[in-house]
Amino acid sequence: MNVRVVVTGAVMIVAALGFFLYMGTFAPKSNDPTGMMQTVGEVSGFVGAIGLVMIVFGALKRKRT
Numbered sequence: 772m773n774v775r776v777v778v779t780g781a782v783m784i785v786a787a788l789g790f791f792l793y794m795g796t797f798a799p800k801s802n803d804p805t806g807m808m809q810t811v812g813e814v815s816g817f818v819g820a821i822g823l824v825m826i827v828f829g830a831l832k833r834k835r836t
Contacts, residue, residue: 776829783822791815 794811798804 773829773832776832777826780822780825780829783825784819787815787819787822790818 791811795808798808801807
């Protein structure tokens with residue numbers, strides 16, 4: 772298992788969730804809160820998906836010795 776890749780993927784998922792929640796506090800102040808949160812959700816989902824793929828590949832790949 773490649774621990775660095777797994778940890779980086781987990782950090783990316785946490786960062787995506789944090790970004791989504793943080794930007795949710797700005798939605799009421801926006802002119803178009805629905806559009807803003809759709810864009811934020813797409814970006815967060817994309818980063819979270821990359822993090823999930825990194826976790827899977829990091830857990831499956833063997834580290835070379």
